[in-house]
Amino acid sequence: MTNNYLLEFSNITKKYGSKVALDNVSFNLEPGKIIGLLGPNGSGKSTILKLVNGLLQPTEGEIKIMGNPPGIMSKSIISYLPERTYLNEWMKISDLINFFADFYIDFDINKANEMVIALKLDPNHKLKTLSKGNKEKVQLILVMSRKAKLYLLDEPIGGVDPATRDFILDTIISNYLSDATLMISTHLISDIERIFDEVILINQGTIYKHDSVDNIRQQTGKSVDQLFREVFKC
Numbered sequence: 001m002t003n004n005y006l007l008e009f010s011n012i013t014k015k016y017g018s019k020v021a022l023d024n025v026s027f028n029l030e031p032g033k034i035i036g037l038l039g040p041n042g043s044g045k046s047t048i049l050k051l052v053n054g055l056l057q058p059t060e061g062e063i064k065i066m067g068n069p070p071g072i073m074s075k076s077i078i079s080y081l082p083e084r085t086y087l088n089e090w091m092k093i094s095d096l097i098n099f100f101a102d103f104y105i106d107f108d109i110n111k112a113n114e115m116v117i118a119l120k121l122d123p124n125h126k127l128k129t130l131s132k133g134n135k136e137k138v139q140l141i142l143v144m145s146r147k148a149k150l151y152l153l154d155e156p157i158g159g160v161d162p163a164t165r166d167f168i169l170d171t172i173i174s175n176y177l178s179d180a181t182l183m184i185s186t187h188l189i190s191d192i193e194r195i196f197d198e199v200i201l202i203n204q205g206t207i208y209k210h211d212s213v214d215n216i217r218q219q220t221g222k223s224v225d226q227l228f229r230e231v232f233k234c
């Protein structure tokens with residue numbers, strides 16, 4: 001690595017056919033930060049996360065994760081929670097945990113089991129039988145139990161009731177290593193902004209603002225949620 005960036009996202013344009021989803025987007029992320037990726041529907045958040053994870057290829061531009069392009073090395077250090085579940089609905093929570101433990105050498109099975117207890121889930125239940133919010137908890141447990149360097153969470157807690165969100169957020173932040181970076185796409189800004197160090201505000205495929213939450217609060221006198229509502233007012 002020639003610099004201290006965990007992720008370099010340089011001059012990325014992504015087109016789906018003739019649709020420009022990202023237009024010359026650049027940002028760099030340092031290790032040890034929690035970044036909120038915020039923007040209206042269709043602004044390009046999921047596209048960014050899929051590009052970083054190597055599920056999509058950029059039309060133009062360059063992505064580097066710890067100095068390397070997305071590939072085998074980056075997949076070993078990225079833990080990704082996609083917007084839709086890909087897990088086998090017929091598997092029990094305990095089976096899914098064992099499956100992940102077999103698949104990822106950085107998976108901490110003890111941490112996963114602790115989180116199952118903390119989030120009041122029954123490991124003998126099949127995913128198929130769980131409510132939407134409890135399914136989300138299971139997916140988060142699986143993703144956060146890896147000792148990854150970069151966590152990419154696409155809308156992680158949309159289905160969880162507001163009272164449980166805080167508890168889940170606390171569980172997340174107390175269970176990842178302090179030099180890891182989390183990038184979280186969400187519409188639940190007021191619920192989650194307390195854990196963000198930085199935010200990237202994106203609109204129609206271009207970055208409106210990338211700054212620390214402290215700077216935003218100092219410079220605008222507003223919370224991120226207030227700023228978002230003002231900037232992206234319909």
Ligand SMILES: Nc1ncnc2c1ncn2[C@@H]1O[C@H](COP(=O)(O)OP(=O)(O)OP(=O)(O)O)[C@@H](O)[C@H]1O
Nearest residue numbers: 016019020021039040041042043044045046047048
């Ligand atoms: N496979 C695809 N084919 C064509 N267009 C696509 C495809 N995937 C995304 N798009 C378009 O690219 C743009 C960005 O989509 P993306 O899913 O990245 O937005 P998003 O910010 O994650 O949205 P949301 O908040 O609604 O989840 C949108 O206009 C979307 O319609």
